[in-house]
Amino acid sequence: MTDDATLQAVLGRIDDGLDAARERWFAFLRIPSVSAQPVHAADCRAAAAWARDALAGLGFDAAVRETAGQPCVVGHHPGPGGTARHLLFYGHYDVQPAEPLDLWTAPPFEPVISQGPRGARVTARGAVDDKGQVMTWLEAFRAWHAETGGLPVRATVLLEGEEEIGSPSLDAFLAANREELRAETAVIADTNMWDADTPAITTRLRGMAYVQIDLRGPGRDLHSGLFGGAVLNPINALTKILGDLHDAEGRVQIPGFYDGVRALSAEQQREWASLGFDEPGFLAAISLSQPAGEAGRPALERLWARPTADLNGIWGGYTGVGSKTVIAAEAHAKLSFRLVAAQDPTRIIDGLKQFVEARRPRDAQITYQVFASSPGIEVPTDSPFVTAARAALADEFGRPAVLIGSGGSIPVVASFRSVLGMDSLLVGFGLDDDQVHSPNEKFDVRCFHNGMRAYARLIGKLAA
Amino acid sequence: MTDDATLQAVLGRIDDGLDAARERWFAFLRIPSVSAQPVHAADCRAAAAWARDALAGLGFDAAVRETAGQPCVVGHHPGPGGTARHLLFYGHYDVQPAEPLDLWTAPPFEPVISQGPRGARVTARGAVDDKGQVMTWLEAFRAWHAETGGLPVRATVLLEGEEEIGSPSLDAFLAANREELRAETAVIADTNMWDADTPAITTRLRGMAYVQIDLRGPGRDLHSGLFGGAVLNPINALTKILGDLHDAEGRVQIPGFYDGVRALSAEQQREWASLGFDEPGFLAAISLSQPAGEAGRPALERLWARPTADLNGIWGGYTGVGSKTVIAAEAHAKLSFRLVAAQDPTRIIDGLKQFVEARRPRDAQITYQVFASSPGIEVPTDSPFVTAARAALADEFGRPAVLIGSGGSIPVVASFRSVLGMDSLLVGFGLDDDQVHSPNEKFDVRCFHNGMRAYARLIGKLAA
Numbered sequence: 001m002t003d004d005a006t007l008q009a010v011l012g013r014i015d016d017g018l019d020a021a022r023e024r025w026f027a028f029l030r031i032p033s034v035s036a037q038p039v040h041a042a043d044c045r046a047a048a049a050w051a052r053d054a055l056a057g058l059g060f061d062a063a064v065r066e067t068a069g070q071p072c073v074v075g076h077h078p079g080p081g082g083t084a085r086h087l088l089f090y091g092h093y094d095v096q097p098a099e100p101l102d103l104w105t106a107p108p109f110e111p112v113i114s115q116g117p118r119g120a121r122v123t124a125r126g127a128v129d130d131k132g133q134v135m136t137w138l139e140a141f142r143a144w145h146a147e148t149g150g151l152p153v154r155a156t157v158l159l160e161g162e163e164e165i166g167s168p169s170l171d172a173f174l175a176a177n178r179e180e181l182r183a184e185t186a187v188i189a190d191t192n193m194w195d196a197d198t199p200a201i202t203t204r205l206r207g208m209a210y211v212q213i214d215l216r217g218p219g220r221d222l223h224s225g226l227f228g229g230a231v232l233n234p235i236n237a238l239t240k241i242l243g244d245l246h247d248a249e250g251r252v253q254i255p256g257f258y259d260g261v262r263a264l265s266a267e268q269q270r271e272w273a274s275l276g277f278d279e280p281g282f283l284a285a286i287s288l289s290q291p292a293g294e295a296g297r298p299a300l301e302r303l304w305a306r307p308t309a310d311l312n313g314i315w316g317g318y319t320g321v322g323s324k325t326v327i328a329a330e331a332h333a334k335l336s337f338r339l340v341a342a343q344d345p346t347r348i349i350d351g352l353k354q355f356v357e358a359r360r361p362r363d364a365q366i367t368y369q370v371f372a373s374s375p376g377i378e379v380p381t382d383s384p385f386v387t388a389a390r391a392a393l394a395d396e397f398g399r400p401a402v403l404i405g406s407g408g409s410i411p412v413v414a415s416f417r418s419v420l421g422m423d424s425l426l427v428g429f430g431l432d433d434d435q436v437h438s439p440n441e442k443f444d445v446r447c448f449h450n451g452m453r454a455y456a457r458l459i460g461k462l463a464a
Numbered sequence: 465m466t467d468d469a470t471l472q473a474v475l476g477r478i479d480d481g482l483d484a485a486r487e488r489w490f491a492f493l494r495i496p497s498v499s500a501q502p503v504h505a506a507d508c509r510a511a512a513a514w515a516r517d518a519l520a521g522l523g524f525d526a527a528v529r530e531t532a533g534q535p536c537v538v539g540h541h542p543g544p545g546g547t548a549r550h551l552l553f554y555g556h557y558d559v560q561p562a563e564p565l566d567l568w569t570a571p572p573f574e575p576v577i578s579q580g581p582r583g584a585r586v587t588a589r590g591a592v593d594d595k596g597q598v599m600t601w602l603e604a605f606r607a608w609h610a611e612t613g614g615l616p617v618r619a620t621v622l623l624e625g626e627e628e629i630g631s632p633s634l635d636a637f638l639a640a641n642r643e644e645l646r647a648e649t650a651v652i653a654d655t656n657m658w659d660a661d662t663p664a665i666t667t668r669l670r671g672m673a674y675v676q677i678d679l680r681g682p683g684r685d686l687h688s689g690l691f692g693g694a695v696l697n698p699i700n701a702l703t704k705i706l707g708d709l710h711d712a713e714g715r716v717q718i719p720g721f722y723d724g725v726r727a728l729s730a731e732q733q734r735e736w737a738s739l740g741f742d743e744p745g746f747l748a749a750i751s752l753s754q755p756a757g758e759a760g761r762p763a764l765e766r767l768w769a770r771p772t773a774d775l776n777g778i779w780g781g782y783t784g785v786g787s788k789t790v791i792a793a794e795a796h797a798k799l800s801f802r803l804v805a806a807q808d809p810t811r812i813i814d815g816l817k818q819f820v821e822a823r824r825p826r827d828a829q830i831t832y833q834v835f836a837s838s839p840g841i842e843v844p845t846d847s848p849f850v851t852a853a854r855a856a857l858a859d860e861f862g863r864p865a866v867l868i869g870s871g872g873s874i875p876v877v878a879s880f881r882s883v884l885g886m887d888s889l890l891v892g893f894g895l896d897d898d899q900v901h902s903p904n905e906k907f908d909v910r911c912f913h914n915g916m917r918a919y920a921r922l923i924g925k926l927a928a
Contacts, residue, residue: 036786210787219751223901225872228772229757235775243707287683290827293693308692311699313781322500323674323835363754371787408689438685
């Protein structure tokens with residue numbers, strides 16, 4: 001445990017250096033490191049190099065390391081030696097595609113600061129997910145380094161560049177560098193607070209299976225007058241198949257989809273009910289008013305403990321201005337499932353294929369591309385790391401942290417457990433209105449600031 | 465009736481001038497007059513000017529005439545005067561969009577000649593629909609003009625530039641110029657032969673209603689992890705609605721859709737059955753093998769006498785490379801109905817709206833854009849014009865013409881009847897494998913040549 005004077009000096013450095021920290025954050029955001037789009041491959045490498053250099057400047061032995069895809073960045077800081085805690089800080093330098101560009105109020109890779117309902121905020125692709133969150137612990141390192149010349153814990157850093165495309169190269173990288181990367185726990189800042197005043201530790205994450213379905217019919221596009229009524233229409237066929245995905249109660253109709261999914265315990269239901277989730281407000285913030293999803297379950301249960309099937313994209317035929325009387329040769333959809341711990345992503349994808357095959361017109365040729373497959377996860381809530389994080393967050397925010405779930409997927413948590421035999425501590429500072437993955441993604445400067453301070457405190461709590 | 469020597473001389477001019485005719489046709493094809501795409505507005509005007517100049521060179525009093533949209537071209541040739549027949553030759557100079565461009569073997573607006581299974585063919589957008597077909601009668605005029613210094617019939621020409629987007633300005637133009645445009649019959653070359661050896665006169669056309677459905681849900685794109693399972697997904701909602709369009713027997717489920725649609729007479733069924741339509745061959749040519757559409761009806765009945773509901777385009781969410789875990793704010797579809805004579809397009813569109821509204825999630829906002837609304841039509845088969853056309857076609861091809869239906873829509877036929885009180889004679893020279901509206905649209909040179917000659921003969925048959 002760090003003495004209070006040192007901690008206060010570290011926190012003072014964060015407060016005094018806020019503007020400079022923001023400039024570094026902006027430099028990181030200006031790199032359009034979109035992993036899904038091959039045109040941005042060089043930008044991904046530039047973001048990795050930027051992070052390596054930042055770590056090297058803080059006393060880390062840091063390097064850009066090749067994978068089968070975008071490179072990782074790995075850094076090692078020895079800390080004070082001896083019995084010091086060893087933590088693996090994980091994040092990702094890649095970001096989601098910025099499209100549709102015309103809905104941004106400013107170019108997505110030119111961060112701008114403006115006033116929001118909670119004070120200053122920064123708008124850019126990656127502002128929060130995950131560059132802004134990564135900066136919270138990176139700047140905490142910087143303050144410790146500046147004040148004490150080092151860190152009071154042993155720290156390994158792992159940044160990957162393919163999180164937004166399902167981390168296809170990460171497991172192999174972890175397996176190939178198992179001894180180097182293993183620590184006592186992973187620390188991950190890619191999650192949200194409960195609200196702007198209430199810090200949270202996330203102990204439950206949904207997994208994901210992401211599949212593209214390509215349906216092909218006629219060998220070429222056809223005139224809908226000359227052929228309509230006598231030939232397979234791929235868009236009609238695909239919508240008919242996908243229209244069956246849910247029943248009238250919002251339950252997913254894929255065979256075996258809910259196998260093994262457990263009902264929430266009464267205690268868990270009570271705990272989440274006590275959070276007083278404002279479902280009407282949650283919906284109103286996105287211009288909606290009606291609960292959706294599985295009928296008869298509370299919203300937090302639907303978001304944190306129930307699996308989903310969401311179409312993320314669909315396309316086929318003529319999509320331009322006006323009309324074209326065409327029967328398209330092909331139709332396509334991107335479909336993802338958010339999964340809970342009991343579900344096996346491989347069996348879910350197999351079930352999808354059975355579901356589609358049972359509805360496939362004989363003339364339709366269907367292929368599948370799997371872009372992600374990771375299980376849901378629950379992490380233990382009684383570790384020394386969760387205990388330290390609860391204390392650090394309570395000190396920073398003046399109120400207890402809540403233990404929550406997240407509907408989002410962080411597949412690396414499953415990989416850390418299965419490949420490195422290590423659990424994760426999930427402490428992040430995003431808010432529900434951050435527009436993650438959407439146009440005008442933002443991060444409140446207040447959250448950024450609290451996040452840096454909270455990570456400085458956590459490092460202090462875990463100091464030898 | 466023309467004397468045979470004159471006719472043979474006219475036909476000889478067509479045969480001798482084939483290469484020169486093809487050069488004129490190519491010049492017309494090189495103008496990318498895509499009416500659906502605003503970027504091609506000037507090209508549409510250029511195509512109109514080209515046609516005006518061509519008519520002026522053949523003794524027509526011709527002009528480009530403004531409408532609310534793309535202009536029309538109108539030309540008048542007095543013919544021999546007296547009791548000469550008065551025909552209105554109608555066509556369109558606009559073409560379908562050429563997309564998807566990457567499927568063309570050569571640029572769509574650079575016509576190329578190559579060898580196909582029936583000899584030389586010309587590939588370009590508009591090769592047959594409708595520039596190539598328009599050229600058949602325009603070149604017949606040219607041969608008559610060259611041989612006799614005029615035409616043996618009175619001819620009015622009307623070319624429009626918005627046929628491929630549903631002719632939004634045509635009815636107003638017809639109404640405003642009713643006296644000028646009215647003739648004894650319209651003559652339209654925008655239809656097919658029965659096969660490459662068998663000429664046809666089309667007496668039955670399907671109409672069309674074309675609607676774009678725009679469904680809006682959340683006020684912005686959402687992260688599917690943070691929101692999935694608790695909010696309306698517009699793509700899920702749209703596919704669920706549209707997946708209900710047909711029942712398992714292929715019948716359209718819109719309320720009142722089949723109201724008034726009559727069963728085919730036994731005689732009509734026998735006549736079409738006698739054509740020996742090769743359904744397996746029709747399907748194999750487009751890489752299919754299974755009959756589709758309404759179960760239990762012959763293919764020609766499904767194509768010519770039964771209405772359809774075909775999705776022509778669908779889009780929403782992320783459609784790029786790889787994955788994006790987004791719940792899109794919007795989803796869109798283009799849907800068209802091919803209609804038969806008994807159906808009222810307005811009632812069909814109202815029925816669609818009822819159908820969608822009955823399935824609309826309460827949070828979904830849905831708007832409709834109507835791009836076309838025209839009834840199906842049947843034209844009389846006992847007119848002097850049909851009689852003359854049967855004779856001209858039999859002379860040219862050495863076998864009788866068959867009276868057929870067409871699944872395609874030529875809304876102007878309905879407009880000529882309702883606005884000008886005039887029926888239409890539909891004689892065209894397209895073939896089923898012309899790839900109309902598709903990449904690599906083509907027109908066989910043999911069909912082009914027979915078409916010019918057949919129109920020269922028809923003009924002769926109708927001569928005073």
